[in-house]
Amino acid sequence: MIGTGYVGLVTGTCFADIGNKVYCVDNDKSKISKLNSGKSTIYEPGLDEIILKNYNAKRLIFTSNLSLAVKNSDIIFICVGTPNKKGTQTVDLHYVFKAIKEVVKFSKNKKILITKSTVPVGTANEIEKILKNMKKKNFDVVSNPEFLREGEAIRDFKYPDRIIVGSNNNRTFKIMERLYQPLINKGAMFFKTSRRSAELIKYASNAFLATKITFINELANLCEKANINIEDVSLGMGSDVRIGSRFLRPGPAYGGSCFPKDTKGLISTGDKFNVNLSIVKTVVKSNQNRVHLHVKRIDKIIGKNFKNKKITFLGVTFKPNTDDMRDSTSLKMIPYVSKKEANVFYYDPTGEKKEFKNIRNCKFSKDIKIACKNADLIILHTEWEEFKSLDFQKLTKNKGVKIYDLRNLYTFSDMLRKKIKYYSIGRPNAN
Ligand SMILES: NC(=O)c1ccc[n+]([C@@H]2O[C@H](COP(=O)([O-])OP(=O)(O)OC[C@H]3O[C@@H](n4cnc5c(N)ncnc54)[C@H](O)[C@@H]3O)[C@@H](O)[C@H]2O)c1
Numbered sequence: 050m051i052g053t054g055y056v057g058l059v060t061g062t063c064f065a066d067i068g069n070k071v072y073c074v075d076n077d078k079s080k081i082s083k084l085n086s087g088k089s090t091i092y093e094p095g096l097d098e099i100i101l102k103n104y105n106a107k108r109l110i111f112t113s114n115l116s117l118a119v120k121n122s123d124i125i126f127i128c129v130g131t132p133n134k135k136g137t138q139t140v141d142l143h144y145v146f147k148a149i150k151e152v153v154k155f156s157k158n159k160k161i162l163i164t165k166s167t168v169p170v171g172t173a174n175e176i177e178k179i180l181k182n183m184k185k186k187n188f189d190v191v192s193n194p195e196f197l198r199e200g201e202a203i204r205d206f207k208y209p210d211r212i213i214v215g216s217n218n219n220r221t222f223k224i225m226e227r228l229y230q231p232l233i234n235k236g237a238m239f240f241k242t243s244r245r246s247a248e249l250i251k252y253a254s255n256a257f258l259a260t261k262i263t264f265i266n267e268l269a270n271l272c273e274k275a276n277i278n279i280e281d282v283s284l285g286m287g288s289d290v291r292i293g294s295r296f297l298r299p300g301p302a303y304g305g306s307c308f309p310k311d312t313k314g315l316i317s318t319g320d321k322f323n324v325n326l327s328i329v330k331t332v333v334k335s336n337q338n339r340v341h342l343h344v345k346r347i348d349k350i351i352g353k354n355f356k357n358k359k360i361t362f363l364g365v366t367f368k369p370n371t372d373d374m375r376d377s378t379s380l381k382m383i384p385y386v387s388k389k390e391a392n393v394f395y396y397d398p399t400g401e402k403k404e405f406k407n408i409r410n411c412k413f414s415k416d417i418k419i420a421c422k423n424a425d426l427i428i429l430h431t432e433w434e435e436f437k438s439l440d441f442q443k444l445t446k447n448k449g450v451k452i453y454d455l456r457n458l459y460t461f462s463d464m465l466r467k468k469i470k471y472y473s474i475g476r477p478n479a480n
Pocket of ligand 1: 053080147151165197
């Protein structure tokens with residue numbers, strides 16, 4: 050595995066757990082030394098135990114020695130980041146190409162070279178050009194995109210709905226099928242396709258899910274105005290098997306390390322082929338506007354004067370069960386209220402975040418009671434299990450505390466009984 054981040058670490062560990070010998074390489078030496086000292090570099094439920102088990106069994110090796118890893122491997126997965134180029138929607142492939150150039154330098158015999166990173170249509174062809182220029186013939190380039198979700202990554206590896214493999218070589222399909230056989234035996238679909246299809250399937254899947262979220266978020270806006278409960282609408286819609294109930298829960302703008310960049314990446318692929326992907330463009334725009342809608346709601350809740358108001362965020366990651374902060378809405382909301390001179394506190398089960406270190410009046414507390422004490426407003430930002438049955442008045446010791454529930458964890462009637470001013474998403478009285 051070249052790149053030992055969220056994808057490389059989980060996938061590498063899980064491949065080791067089904068009996069393979071895996072080298073996890075990263076050029077960030079601090080990550081490798083942390084992993085070699087027995088500590089995981091990410092928060093992912095259940096991962097630490099599987100790392101330890103396979104590390105002790107010597108099936109899982111963490112190293113920065115690329116030459117050693119490449120020499121000993123038959124199959125190489127590229128798992129490096131593919132962000133957008135700064136200020137554009139195009140995908141920055143320089144980490145992928147750099148990793149490939151480094152890998153092939155050390156390779157003598159035939160190997161399978163796989164992009165597990167999310168890469169746009171045509172990347173496999175680009176890689177082949179690089180190999181040709183470097184006069185390297187011993188590689189078979191494959192696309193095998195990853196679909197794991199942070200927070201449920203181990204389950205997603207072990208029980209995937211489908212395994213997508215794009216190749217133009219029958220022998221390679223057979224090797225890939227053998228590699229994934231333990232998962233296929235448990236019911237995963239093994240789908241052989243072209244490399245270009247495999248590349249597009251990943252972007253299409255993420256853009257479709259982002260569209261579903263955005264659709265329900267916009268409907269939630271309508272429900273607030275039209276005195277309707279969005280949850281009834283989601284349930285009624287989602288029980289149609291053609292639609293499905295997943296990804297129909299309204300909330301803040303979608304975030305995380307994939308949807309924001311992959312929707313944009315797909316638009317740029319459309320542009321490259323002169324195809325106007327107007328739906329995806331609208332989704333991106335709607336999602337960007339959503340953050341403004343939420344901060345406007347905070348303005349309405351707090352009123353004109355934010356000075357000395359204590360605002361507490363419960364959860365700041367983009368979703369629960371991960372420590373990933375990439376493109377989380379809290380990155381926009383916290384600086385906004387801090388600029389208005391509120392006293393901002395936050396609590397997150399995965400600890401303090403470097404992203405907020407330089408934000409004025411913003412403090413982390415590892416004790417939820419301290420974070421909430423005397424709060425004027427609590428913003429339920431991420432739906433961690435531990436936030437689902439809180440006694441807000443006891444927690445804050447403030448009878449006038451207001452709650453802004455971005456995840457609809459509580460009900461309006463519950464809060465009314467407790468005389469707490471409560472705001473949520475897409476429900477009657479949501480304003
Ligand atoms: N995070 C997810 O949930 C997820 C899910 C599916 C697909 N993906 C895709 O997988 C890819 C990786 O995502 P991630 O979240 O794991 O990224 P990440 O930033 O967590 O990890 C990338 C790692 O690669 C390392 N790296 C970069 N260049 C290297 C090189 N030349 N040699 C060795 N190591 C190098 C970095 O130090 C980093 O540790 C992206 O394309 C992403 O879109 C991510």
